[in-house]
Amino acid sequence: MTYTTTTEQLRSVEIDFYEHELYAGQKLIARITYDHADFVTQRWVVMVNGEEVFRAVAQMKCYDYVKWHYKQGTLPVQQEEIPAAITGNEMMAQIALGCESLGYKLLDDGIYHNNVRLVEIVYRDGTPCFVQTLAHQPEAPSSSIDLLDKPFDELTADEWRLLLEYEPEQEFLAA
Template sequence: MTYIAHRQQPANEQTLAQAELQQYINQQAQALAPEEPRVIDISFFDKEYYVGSKLIATVTHDDNDFVTQRWVVMVNGTEVHRAATPMLCHRYICTHHKAGSLPVQEPETPAATTGNEIMVQIANECENLGLELLDDGIYRGDEKLGEAGQTNGNWWFTRTDDATQQRIFCNSASDAVWLVSTDELPECADFLNEYLQYRPLEQMPPVELKHLLDSAELTAA
């Protein structure tokens, strides 16, 4: 009996050790396994796939005529897969994510200035001049004077008394708001030189060029 008990004890220890090892292996495998993508419906046709807080892919719909595989997987704004149903796109994303073969979604570069920051700058300049910034433009009392904004890093303004409503570029938010509110536009030469710093002649459409020249002629007069 003593001999049998002596033989069973190492076997029990070995079984326990194997169980602990298998548990450790399972835990490590679970830790290393890719997390299942989470799907957010943006619209009926558009979906975003996330792992944690990171966007890994999007699915959209191709509305062009004569297209048979209308559902498209996009990564970094580039088509990487096309299928006949959204479920096939879902399967593609999950399979390639698990295999590590899905292209890496690069984080978006944040804009240097957000829309809110732009509006705050314009609102501050309006306050300095005793003006009011509303949803549809800049006002003095009940009179709308025009609008100001920033596009691709360039400040611009439009005036209500300008029939063409073309955007005219300038140096800063303060310049844009002042030019909206003032009754005196810059001298012709200064006005043209400043405008051309932001908008070379060869990049202007004919309508914009005509508007600029007409404005300059009125200023000179």
């Protein structure tokens, strides 16, 4: 029986506390994740090609498993992930959905809110390749009464102060 051994050091990259990627050089060989499901006693899982190959009660036991099987040549080979290609149209569709959910309008030359251009989109060879934010000063309302129509979450600190000082005119009508 022939064993393939390696002296290559494995490197663990922590994505977050519950997910780690293990590399041999620059090549991803396995992932260690945490299973949050109820009634699971061995929560740490070794994943290769999206499939579970080992479980343990501690993250370090999973690391040791990967290290040992990688050195023996018995760890399944991680296939290279093919990045999803996004076309310019798909990207603009995603931006349009985001704008719509925020109440903004996406037009050919930029993103607008209340007829004010917030973002300029620059095209190169027909594809959107650069988005530039525009610096603009919001128009000051002509009076405190105008602020009553503005959504509360859009008021600035100065506008709140104006509202605090606002006293409505009282007109009494005789019946």
